[in-house]
Each structure stands twice: as C-alpha cells, then as structure tokens.
Amino acid sequence: MSAATAIQLGKDLIGLETVTGDTIRAILDTAEPFKEISERPIKKVPVLRGKTIVNLFFEPSTRTRISFEFAEKRLGADTVNVAASGSSVVKGETLVDTARNLEAMRIDMVVIRHGSSGAAQFLADRIPSNVINGGDGQHEHPTQALLDLLTLRDAFGRIEGLKVCIVGDIRHSRVARSNIFGLRKLGAEVAVCGPRSLIPVGIEDLGVRVFGHVEEAIEWADALNVLRLQLERMNAGFIPSLREYNRVFGVTHARLERAPRRTVVLHPGPMNRGVEIDSDVADGPQSVILPQVTNGVAVRMAVLYLLAGGRPEQAEEAKKGEE
Amino acid sequence: MTPETARRLLDAAGVDEALRRLAGEMAPRDGEEGLLLVGIRRRGVQLAARLAAILQDERGVEVPTGSLDITLYRDDLHQIGPMPVIGMTEIPTEITGRRVVIVDDVLFTGRTIRAALNELSDFGRPARIELCVLVDRGGRQLPIQADYVGIRVAADERDLVEVRVPELDDESSVTLVEGREEE
Numbered sequence: 301m302s303a304a305t306a307i308q309l310g311k312d313l314i315g316l317e318t319v320t321g322d323t324i325r326a327i328l329d330t331a332e333p334f335k336e337i338s339e340r341p342i343k344k345v346p347v348l349r350g351k352t353i354v355n356l357f358f359e360p361s362t363r364t365r366i367s368f369e370f371a372e373k374r375l376g377a378d379t380v381n382v383a384a385s386g387s388s389v390v391k392g393e394t395l396v397d398t399a400r401n402l403e404a405m406r407i408d409m410v411v412i413r414h415g416s417s418g419a420a421q422f423l424a425d426r427i428p429s430n431v432i433n434g435g436d437g438q439h440e441h442p443t444q445a446l447l448d449l450l451t452l453r454d455a456f457g458r459i460e461g462l463k464v465c466i467v468g469d470i471r472h473s474r475v476a477r478s479n480i481f482g483l484r485k486l487g488a489e490v491a492v493c494g495p496r497s498l499i500p501v502g503i504e505d506l507g508v509r510v511f512g513h514v515e516e517a518i519e520w521a522d523a524l525n526v527l528r529l530q531l532e533r534m535n536a537g538f539i540p541s542l543r544e545y546n547r548v549f550g551v552t553h554a555r556l557e558r559a560p561r562r563t564v565v566l567h568p569g570p571m572n573r574g575v576e577i578d579s580d581v582a583d584g585p586q587s588v589i590l591p592q593v594t595n596g597v598a599v600r601m602a603v604l605y606l607l608a609g610g611r612p613e614q615a616e617e618a619k620k621g622e623e
Numbered sequence: 624m625t626p627e628t629a630r631r632l633l634d635a636a637g638v639d640e641a642l643r644r645l646a647g648e649m650a651p652r653d654g655e656e657g658l659l660l661v662g663i664r665r666r667g668v669q670l671a672a673r674l675a676a677i678l679q680d681e682r683g684v685e686v687p688t689g690s691l692d693i694t695l696y697r698d699d700l701h702q703i704g705p706m707p708v709i710g711m712t713e714i715p716t717e718i719t720g721r722r723v724v725i726v727d728d729v730l731f732t733g734r735t736i737r738a739a740l741n742e743l744s745d746f747g748r749p750a751r752i753e754l755c756v757l758v759d760r761g762g763r764q765l766p767i768q769a770d771y772v773g774i775r776v777a778a779d780e781r782d783l784v785e786v787r788v789p790e791l792d793d794e795s796s797v798t799l800v801e802g803r804e805e806e
Contacts, residue, residue, distance in 0.1 A: 306705035333692060333709040342745040345695040605695075609706035 309606040312424040312431040315440030316478050321485035328450050330602035331595070337374055338597055347605055348377035351408040356398070357434070358384040358414045363569050363593065364434050364444070368411050371600035377409075395419060399427050409607065412436070417474075430607040438472050443603060444568050445478035447596040449486065451588050452523055454595070455564050460487035465517040467551060468527030468576050469498045469538075475568050479525060480506050493517040494549060497538045514549050518556060523564040526551050529576045542575050553580045564588055632776060632784075633797040638757070641773035642670070645755055646677040648771050649724055651684055657721040657750075658684075663739055664692045664710040669788040670757060671726040689714040691725075696738035712742070719747035724771070728786035730756040733767035758797055760784045773797075 307326045316324065337345055353372045357365055365381065372379045382398075399410065409430040412420050417437030424431035435441040453459055464483055470476045470492045483490045484507050492499060493511040503510065511517040517524065529545060539545050556563055565577070565586045573579045582589060633641060651658050662671030668690045675686045692710035700706070725739050736754060743752065755771035760778040776799060778784055783800040787793075 306703075306707050308705045330709060333711050336712055337695075340745055341747060344745070346741070347695040347700060605709075606706050608701075609704055 306609070307606055309603070309609070311607070312420075312433075313442055313603055313607060314421050314424060314431070314433045316442050316445055316481040316485070317440065319442075319485075321487075324446070324449065324482055324485055327446055327599070327602050327606065328453060330606060331446075331450055331598040334598040334601040334605070335595070337601070338370075338594070343374050344376055345374065346376045348372070348375040348608060351377045351608065352406065353377045353379050353409040353411065353604075354402050354407050355379060355381045355434075356402075356410055356412045357382065358395075358412070358419075359435070361413050361434070363596070364413065364441075367593070367596040368432075368434060368443075368600050370597050371604055374597070375601055375604055377604070380407075395423060396426055399423055403427050403429060409604070432603060432607065435474055437474065438477070439474055440478045440481075441474040442478050442482075443596070443600050444475050445482040446603070447592055447599045448475075448479055448525060448566055448568070449482050450595045450599050451566060451592045452488075452564070454591065455588055456522065459483065462488045463491070463520055463522045464488050464525060465491040465493055465511065465521040465523075466525045466527060467493045467514060467517060467549065468529055470494055470503065470527070471498045471500045471538075472530060473527050475525075475527060480508055484508075491517060491520060495539055495545070514551065515555060515558070518551075518559045518563060521563060522561065523566060524551060525566040525568075526577050528568065528570060529572055531572070542572075546575050546578075550574075550576060550578060551581055552578045553584065556581060556586060562586060566592055568592070628801040630799045630801070631796060632758070632774060632799055635795040638773075638795045638797065641757060642673055643677055643681070645757075645771045645773055646674050646681070649674070649753070649755060650678060650682055651686075655722070658686050659689065659716060659718060659721045659723045659749075660686055661689045661691055661714065661723055661725050661739075661743065663725065663727040663735060664690055665791065666786050666788050667691075667725075667727040669790045670728060670786075674726060674755070687715050689716075691739050691742055693735055693738035693742055696742045698734060698738070714746050717747060718743065718749050720750050722751045722753065723749040724753045724755050726755045728757050728788075729784050730754070730759045730767075730769050730772075731762050731784075733763045733765035736767045737765050757786055758784055 337343060355365055355368055369379055407429055411432045411434045412423055413434040414436050417439035419436045420431055420433035433440060433442055456462055466476050466479055480490055491509045491511055493514055499510055563586055565581055567577055567589050571577055571582055660671040660675055662668035671688045675688045678684050678686050690713050692712045694707055694709045753770040756769045757773040759769055759772045759775045762780055778799060781802050785798045787796045789795050
C-alpha cells in the first residue's frame with residue numbers, strides 16, 4: 301500500500317479548527333463506504349476487533365453517545381460507557397485520575413463529552429490512547445460538524461460555494477464553532493443569525509456574516525442549520541421568552557415558503573418543536589434531520605477507523621507528558 | 624519498470640482469450656439460475672464486468688455483478704500504520720442460495736481471498752462460493768485454491784505480477800516484473 305492511498309489523521313480528533321480542509325474531505329470520503337455497512341444484514345466489520353473504547357460522558361447525551369456506540373460496535377470494538385453520575389467522578393475524582401485508571405485497564409480509545417472547554421485536549425495530552433472530542437464546553441463538537449458536512453454534501457453534491465446559515469444560540473454553541481471552521485475550510489459561505497445577545501462579539505473575524513432577521517437569512521441561504529435553544533438560557537436573561545423567540549427567530553413553514561429556493565434544513569437535535577423549529581418544517585420535505593442521524597454513525601465510524609491508524613510516536617509523546 | 628526484467632505473459636488478445644475460456648468454464652449449466660460474479664477491488668471488478676459481458680454476448684445469460692472492497696477485513700491492518708483508503712462494496716442482490724464466483728486479478732498468498740470469504744458471509748449464505756483468477760502465481764500462505772484459472776506462472780516471492788485493465792491502465796495485459804516487492 302503506497303503512502304498516497306493512506307490517510308493520516310494523527311492520534312486525536314479534538315476540533316476542526318486545527319484540521320486541514322484536505323483532511324476533512326478525506327474523513328467525509330471515508331464515511332461513504334461506511335454508510336453501506338449499516339445497510340448489511342450483518343452490520344459489523346472486524347476492523348477494530350479486540351480494541352477497547354471508553355465513552356466517557358460527563359454531560360448528558362443520548363444521540364451522540366448512542367451514535368458513537370453503534371459506530372464502535374459496528375467496527376467490532378468492545379465498548380464501555382462511563383457516565384459522570386454513578387461513577388467515582390461524583391466522589392470528586394479528577395478527570396486525569398479517571399482517565400489514568402481507565403488506561404491502567406488497557407484501553408485503546410476514549411470518546412469524551414465534558415462541560416469544560418479544553419477538556420478533550422487536556423486528556424489527549426496526558427494519555428496515550430486516541431481521544432475523540434464528543435463535545436467540550438463551548439469549544440468544539442467536531443463529529444457533529446462532520447456529519448452536518450456529510451449531509452450537506454449528500455443534499456447538494458458539494459460544499460464549496462454553498463451558503464449556509466447557522467440559526468440560534470451561536471454564543472454558547474460548540475456545534476456552531478465546529479461547523480464554522482469546517483464549512484469555511486471546505487469553501488462554503490457561512491452566516492449566523494440570532495438575537496444579538498446570543499451572537500458572540502467579533503464573530504465576523506471568522507469570516508462569517510451576521511443576520512439580525514431570520515427572514516434575511518432564509519432569503520440568502522441554501523441551507524439552514526437550526527440550533528437547539530438551550531432552555532436554561534432564558535433564565536439567564538439572554539432572551540425574553542420562548543414564545544417571543546419563536547415569533548422572531550423560529551424557522552417556520554410560512555417563512556420558508558417565501559424563500560427564493562428550496563432551503564435545506566438541518567438540526568443537530570434534540571429539537572424544541574415550536575421554539576426554534578416548527579413541526580411542519582422538522583417533518584417536512586426540506587428537512588434532512590434524520591439523514592443527519594444516519595450519517596452520524598458513518599462519520600464516526602470513519603473517524604474511529606482513521607484514528608486507529610494514528611501515529612504511535614504521538615502516543616509515546618503523550619505517555620511522556622503523563623510522567 | 625525496467626524493461627529488461629519485465630516479461631509479458633499475456634497481451635490484449637491473450638487476456639481476451641483467457642477470459643472467454645474462463646467464462647465458458649463458469650457458465651451456468653442445466654438451467655441453473657442465480658449465478659453472481661463479485662469482483663475484488665480494484666482490478667477484479669473490471670474483470671468480473673468483462674466476464675459478465677462475455678456471458679451475455681456468447682450465451683445470452685444475464686449475470687449480475689458486484690464488487691467487494693476487502694480493506695476492513697485485512698489481517699494486517701493493525702500493522703500498517705496510517706489507514707488505507709476504502710473503496711465501495713456493492714452487492715446488488717441477495718446472495719443467499721446463489722452460486723457466487725469471486726473474481727480477482729492475481730492469486731498469491733490467498734489472504735485477500737480469505738478476507739473476501741469473510742466479508743461475503745456477512746451478506747448471507749451462498750449455496751456455493753467459487754474463485755476465478757486471471758493469474759495464479761503460486762506462493763500461497765493459506766489453504767486456498769482457485770476453481771477457474773486464466774494462466775499459471777511460478778513467480779518468485781519478490782516478483783511483481785502486474786495485471787492491466789483498459790478502464791484503469793489504458794491497456795489489457797499481464798506482465799511479470801522480476802525481483803520487485805509486491806506493493
């Protein structure tokens with residue numbers, strides 16, 4: 301096998317900010333053959349047979365955790381799920397101690413979801429196992445952005461030149477950040493739209509335009525990525541009320557009908573129907589929300605496969621950092 | 624390639640003749656239905672397509688073809704570092720109960736065929752699985768033999784047997800290059 305036909309992803313996947321456009325394309329291309337495996341009568345290939353993967357989830361997650369678990373199992377890996385509640389984390393164990401204990405049980409990969417930005421990198425620097433960021437604080441959620449990119453590529457046949465607007469709580473969203481990095485690197489035009497209180501200052505520096513009205517965003521965009529409005533934001537005073545938010549920023553059938561083209565609608569889930577997205581949009585013909593879920597498994601299989609070929613010398617480096 | 628150590632085993636006409644003979648040998652008999660040809664990526668896929676075309680032209684039987692990418696079933700994946708690019712696997716029909724002929728360009732160690740057998744069995748339970756190769760070069764490391772063989776050549780372990788197909792290489796030929804590592 302010559303070098304040109306192999307793909308190097310390194311030891312970890314922490315975010316899309318530090319990954320090249322070519323690497324992102326290689327991950328998406330690798331996801332294509334993995335889609336087919338989930339359609340087989342026996343949905344399992346032996347590529348990670350004998351590997352042990354720990355899903356370390358310090359924050360609640362249904363979709364991402366299950367998606368990773370399916371991806372791992374369909375590659376033949378053995379998996380262990382550790383949730384923060386019900387583990388020694390609640391007894392005050394630090395992240396590094398938890399990880400070192402898992403390492404001592406001879407694991408190969410860790411998928412980590414954590415409430416603090418930087419937690420995945422922190423872990424990756426200290427353990428020799430491959431680390432995949434399953435979402436860290438307000439930093440990044442790279443596999444979500446990759447599945448969004450794959451779904452957009454399926455819908456349009458390309459990413460380059462697409463106009464994609466991310467709608468909602470941009471300020472607190474790791475999904476928004478990862479999407480912005482990924483879309484920009486693949487040559488898409490990116491905009492964000494939401495209440496001023498939920499748009500971070502200086503976001504234009506990322507090469508992103510800002511719409512204050514969702515009608516303008518719909519007028520402009522080929523695709524809308526509608527983010528979940530985290531309900532706790534309302535109590536923190538970022539928006540006046542859910543009804544008000546829906547009235548001003550809700551992606552509704554009536555608004556989409558006025559679009560100059562057929563707008564494709566994505567949502568990372570879980571949805572607040574009737575708040576950021578109306579049911580007739582979520583379940584309508586523009587929606588690619590369920591294809592996103594299907595693609596999530598394929599994209600995560602691709603990432604796991606590529607990381608399994610990660611450079612051993614990087615693992616050695618991480619091991620040194622541990623001592 | 625250094626010309627003085629390369630020996631042409633089959634030219635385009637030779638490949639064509641070999642494929643016609645192989646198609647005749649594997650052709651359905653006594654009203655048998657359900658033959659399926661599955662080519663191994665990459666060059667087995669083109670060879671399977673040509674075998675199917677010959678069966679259609681000369682015998683009027685329509686034989687479906689599929690393709691297998693065996694990368695995920697390789698037994699050396701954990702040894703090779705960066706992961707290879709994976710091609711598409713496409714099996715167009717239910718395989719349970721059918722006679723399936725696996726088609727590959729060169730049979731060498733037998734490890735690719737072992738991987739293909741494992742992958743096929745994840746799609747169902749064929750009535751029978753057979754193997755067709757254009758070149759059997761010897762050097763088996765597993766107890767695997769072909770049912771249909773275009774040509775046999777006793778190649779050294781370090782020799783390279785190169786099959787070219789028009790779709791990928793702009794010509795149709797089989798060449799033995801001496802003293803080179805395969806891959």
